Amino acid sequence: xxxxxxGLVDGQTxxxxxxxxxxxxxxxxxxxxxxxxxxxxxxxxxxxTRNFATALGGRLFLDSLVxxxxxxxGSAALALVVGTVxxxxxxxxxxxxxxxxxxxxxxxxxxxxxxxxxxxLLLLGKAGPINQLWREWTGGFDPLINVYSLPGMILxxxxxxxxxxxxxxxxxxxxxxxxxxxxxxxxxxGLWRTIRRITLGLSLxxxxxxxxxxxxxxFEAFEVPALVGMPGRVYVLxxxxxxxxxxxxxDFGSASAFSVIMLAIVLVLLLFYGRLSRHAERFAxxxxxxxxxKRLDIGWLRWPAAAILxxxxxxLLAVPIAMLVxxxxxxxxxxxxxxxxxxxxxxxxxxxxxxxxxxxxxNTVLVGLAAASAVILLTLFAxxxxxxxxxxxxxxxxxxxxxxxxxxxxxxxAVMQIFLRVxxxxxxxxxxxIWAFIISYLPYGMRYSASGMLQIHRELEEVAAIxxxxxxxxxxxxVAPLLGPSLLAxxxxxxxxxxxxxxxxxxxAGPRSQTMAVAMYDLWSNGQGTELAALGLxxxxxxxxxxxxxxxxxxxxxxxxxxx
Amino acid sequence: xxxxxxxxxxxxxxxxxxxxxxxxxxxxxxxxxxxxxxGQVVWYTTQIIxxxxxxxxxxxxxxxPGIKIDAVRANATDxxxxxxxxxxxxxxxxxxxDGTSTVVPLKQxxxxxxxxxxxxxxxPASYVDKEGYWAATNLYVNTPGYNTSLxxxxxxxxxxxxxxxxxxxxxxxxxxxxxxSAGPGFIGTLLADQGEDxxxxxxxxxxxxxxxNINLSAREILDQVISGEYPVAxxxxxxxxxxxxxxxAPVDWIPLEPATGVLSVxxxxxxxxxxxAAKLLMDFLIGKEGQAIYRxxxxxxxxxxxxxxxxxxxxxIGKFRARFFTPEETAAGMPHWMKIFQELFR
Numbered sequence: 001x002x003x004x005x006x007g008l009v010d011g012q013t014x015x016x017x018x019x020x021x022x023x024x025x026x027x028x029x030x031x032x033x034x035x036x037x038x039x040x041x042x043x044x045x046x047x048x049t050r051n052f053a054t055a056l057g058g059r060l061f062l063d064s065l066v067x068x069x070x071x072x073x074g075s076a077a078l079a080l081v082v083g084t085v086x087x088x089x090x091x092x093x094x095x096x097x098x099x100x101x102x103x104x105x106x107x108x109x110x111x112x113x114x115x116x117x118x119x120x121l122l123l124l125g126k127a128g129p130i131n132q133l134w135r136e137w138t139g140g141f142d143p144l145i146n147v148y149s150l151p152g153m154i155l156x157x158x159x160x161x162x163x164x165x166x167x168x169x170x171x172x173x174x175x176x177x178x179x180x181x182x183x184x185x186x187x188x189x190g191l192w193r194t195i196r197r198i199t200l201g202l203s204l205x206x207x208x209x210x211x212x213x214x215x216x217x218x219f220e221a222f223e224v225p226a227l228v229g230m231p232g233r234v235y236v237l238x239x240x241x242x243x244x245x246x247x248x249x250x251d252f253g254s255a256s257a258f259s260v261i262m263l264a265i266v267l268v269l270l271l272f273y274g275r276l277s278r279h280a281e282r283f284a285x286x287x288x289x290x291x292x293x294k295r296l297d298i299g300w301l302r303w304p305a306a307a308i309l310x311x312x313x314x315x316l317l318a319v320p321i322a323m324l325v326x327x328x329x330x331x332x333x334x335x336x337x338x339x340x341x342x343x344x345x346x347x348x349x350x351x352x353x354x355x356x357x358x359x360x361x362x363n364t365v366l367v368g369l370a371a372a373s374a375v376i377l378l379t380l381f382a383x384x385x386x387x388x389x390x391x392x393x394x395x396x397x398x399x400x401x402x403x404x405x406x407x408x409x410x411x412x413x414a415v416m417q418i419f420l421r422v423x424x425x426x427x428x429x430x431x432x433x434i435w436a437f438i439i440s441y442l443p444y445g446m447r448y449s450a451s452g453m454l455q456i457h458r459e460l461e462e463v464a465a466i467x468x469x470x471x472x473x474x475x476x477x478x479v480a481p482l483l484g485p486s487l488l489a490x491x492x493x494x495x496x497x498x499x500x501x502x503x504x505x506x507x508x509a510g511p512r513s514q515t516m517a518v519a520m521y522d523l524w525s526n527g528q529g530t531e532l533a534a535l536g537l538x539x540x541x542x543x544x545x546x547x548x549x550x551x552x553x554x555x556x557x558x559x560x561x562x563x564x
Numbered sequence: 565x566x567x568x569x570x571x572x573x574x575x576x577x578x579x580x581x582x583x584x585x586x587x588x589x590x591x592x593x594x595x596x597x598x599x600x601x602x603g604q605v606v607w608y609t610t611q612i613i614x615x616x617x618x619x620x621x622x623x624x625x626x627x628x629p630g631i632k633i634d635a636v637r638a639n640a641t642d643x644x645x646x647x648x649x650x651x652x653x654x655x656x657x658x659x660x661x662d663g664t665s666t667v668v669p670l671k672q673x674x675x676x677x678x679x680x681x682x683x684x685x686x687x688p689a690s691y692v693d694k695e696g697y698w699a700a701t702n703l704y705v706n707t708p709g710y711n712t713s714l715x716x717x718x719x720x721x722x723x724x725x726x727x728x729x730x731x732x733x734x735x736x737x738x739x740x741x742x743x744x745s746a747g748p749g750f751i752g753t754l755l756a757d758q759g760e761d762x763x764x765x766x767x768x769x770x771x772x773x774x775x776x777n778i779n780l781s782a783r784e785i786l787d788q789v790i791s792g793e794y795p796v797a798x799x800x801x802x803x804x805x806x807x808x809x810x811x812x813a814p815v816d817w818i819p820l821e822p823a824t825g826v827l828s829v830x831x832x833x834x835x836x837x838x839x840x841a842a843k844l845l846m847d848f849l850i851g852k853e854g855q856a857i858y859r860x861x862x863x864x865x866x867x868x869x870x871x872x873x874x875x876x877x878x879x880x881i882g883k884f885r886a887r888f889f890t891p892e893e894t895a896a897g898m899p900h901w902m903k904i905f906q907e908l909f910r
Binding site for chain 2: 125126127132141142148226230231232233235245331332333334335343351416419420421425427428506507510511512514522523524525526527528529531
């Protein structure tokens with residue numbers, strides 16, 4: 001094993017590693033430096049501990065911290081359960097209605113969170129159909145369900161993240177050698193035992209990694225804490241930072257101190273995660289041996305499984321969309337009633353087409369294209385170096401994963417400060433958005449390419465190396481094609497993520513570089529909610545189209561990769 | 565000095581051209597020509613897009629063809645932060661901005677141009693900055709509003725004491741932003757009206773009513789009242805309730821005393837990339853044509869010669885007591901009001 005490992009590393013690799021590490025360092029380190037510096041200095045630039053005292057001394061800091069942990073853990077658990085169950089049913093069994101799960105995922109990935117959260121609030125909020133019926137029944141103002149609470153936040157955030165889990169777990173389940181499951185069945189193991197010991201056992205590293213990812217992202221989430229939590233006075237760390245940043249003049253010091261505290265917590269989580277995935281090689285399932293992906297026959301259980309897919313589709317897609325369609329046809333939002341039926345109008349659609357939304361759409365698509373392409377390229381190299389344990393690979397991985405510590409809002413401020421200081425005139429242009437998005441989405445690119453990379457056994461590359469292929473040739477001819485499905489899925493995901501992101505662009509978008517999500521947030525906070533619904537539906541339609549095209553590409557290349 | 569000369573030229577030219585320009589007072593043609601050469605103006609606004617900004621843009625672009633307005637809407641604090649940052653970097657993006665008190669810190673940071681157009685002469689003295697950095701476009705009056713389907717007319721809370729009725733516990737919303745049209749503005753008004761001790765005693769009791777803090781504009785909070793999320797909201801803009809009720813929404817405002825009165829003021833940025841177009845837009849907003857658009861969109865125009873469509877929205881005419889704050893007074897009081905808000909209502 002030792003000589004072969006050394007054989008995979010040479011001068012070319014070292015050069016690639018050095019360049020990559022430099023590039024990643026230029027992207028990732030300045031915002032980190034600014035936050036650390038901001039946390040320990042006052043406005044005049046003198047060293048101080050006052051920022052930490054302000055951040056930690058607030059009487060509600062502990063409350064916020066506890067809320068944040070509960071919120072993140074609850075959301076991660078819910079997302080993992082919903083996403084994994086759906087992914088397993090879809091990828092590994094012969095259940096009908098699989099199309100619904102793809103449809104749900106693809107559309108939900110194209111939907112800006114502002115719109116999604118808004119739709120669920122219409123459904124579950126005090127004016128939603130459920131509480132409306134209850135109020136009519138009781139005659140009082142008190143709602144049956146209070147969505148503006150910690151459980152409400154967990155429900156919405158968990159559901160929001162479940163399509164991501166579905167997509168990522170699905171990718172690893174798809175490239176899973178069914179011989180292992182078949183062997184277990186042939187050795188007399190029942191269905192549940194096979195799932196538990198083989199499927200879950202082999203997916204465990206991927207699932208733990210994902211749980212950590214969702215936990216961290218929920219830890220840093222902003223939309224749900226702001227739209228669902230704050231009205232119910234449930235504060236988490238990000239909303240605390242936000243409040244600090246929103247006071248006049250903005251308190252960059254305390255916000256930085258908060259961010260540094262979050263950074264420390266996330267760092268601990270990441271170290272823990274690194275320990276977990278150290279022996280990942282044991283789980284490599286794409287080897288030099290050919291296999292045909294075959295699905296498990298689960299017999300009559302197909303029908304309850306199909307019912308799960310149907311409920312998932314209704315909750316994640318059909319009902320929110322229905323709520324939005326209803327809202328988009330009203331001049332101002334009203335619950336369903338005969339009186340409201342008399343108000344129906346297509347005025348919102350007319351406004352959306354008349355107003356200057358086309359440049360916004362173009363901006364958004366451009367930013368998404370550029371950010372996704374750059375991230376995938378960078379992380380392909382980074383994950384290859386890291387998984388193959390090349391020198392510098394560890395550094396590249398750490399650097400690429402580091403942006404996980406940035407809440408979008410804080411990264412927005414940090415990137416803004418950078419370009420206000422350095423004489424590169426991209427402030428207020430699309431370039432600053434692209435720059436920030438690349439930093440923010442590096443960890444996603446890493447998850448996609450590294451989790452795919454972990455499944456490609458090194459023996460394939462070792463054979464190529466023995467045949468005289470250089471490292472870059474091996475990357476191009478062996479690794480990249482095999483990774484194709486993962487990379488495309490990652491690209492698609494990052495594109496859609498960038499297209500709907502809010503907390504990052506909201507502070508960076510200039511007057512002529514606004515993105516769709518920022519415009520939607522403006523509509524929402526300006527009380528143009530029904531216009532938002534109309535615009536949101538049209539935009540989601542467009543994004544869905546893009547998502548479907550790329551999804552089909554992904555599927556085809558996945559099939560292609562299995563045949564070759 | 566140069567500004568004074570331009571100003572003098574403008575007056576002379578206005579006099580000369582008055583005969584040709586028709587009834588509307590014409591802006592300095594040199595300014596118009598320079599503005600048209602710039603071709604665009606970036607307006608950072610806190611006004612509501614679909615109610616006011618769109619009609620205003622349409623009116624301006626029709627009046628001055630060839631000048632395009634890029635309007636960017638954000639709340640006051642976000643706008644101020646953006647302007648501060650752009651100023652710090654020496655990369656101003658905005659030409660003109662409005663708000664109720666954000667001009668004050670920006671003025672202190674040296675980011676505001678000392679400019680008030682001629683059209684501001686029609687305004688009362690208190691509606692124009694004595695130092696010459698801002699002038700008012702319109703008045704805001706913040707009062708409670710309520711959903712008339714959920715709360716039958718006559719049973720709405722009409723006094724401060726009514727707000728303490730247990731039946732409203734947990735059912736009143738207000739904004740949590742650092743703004744006069746949010747919780748802190750309500751607190752500041754009460755402090756000014758009743759004195760520190762009496763106001764604090766009342767606010768402590770009000771805190772027991774578990775008000776719902778919403779981190780959105782007062783316009784959106786009123787929309788949530790209309791949709792039935794909350795029966796009552798405090799510190800909404802009273803003219804917004806009128807605008808929505810006209811469209812058929814089940815909503816009305818309450819002349820609860822003391823109401824809050826503030827000015828929406830407009831300023832040109834110091835390093836505006838399109839300074840002439842900015843001056844021209846400021847002139848238009850304050851001038852008769854702009855004021856007529858404020859009136860026609862059911863806002864409260866600053867120019868006393870342009871009465872609002874619903875006069876009783878104005879405290880003096882509607883006969884309800886209000887406390888007025890200049891931008892400077894709001895900016896000075898806000899840290900204290902915000903502190904009380906955080907302590908009692910967070």
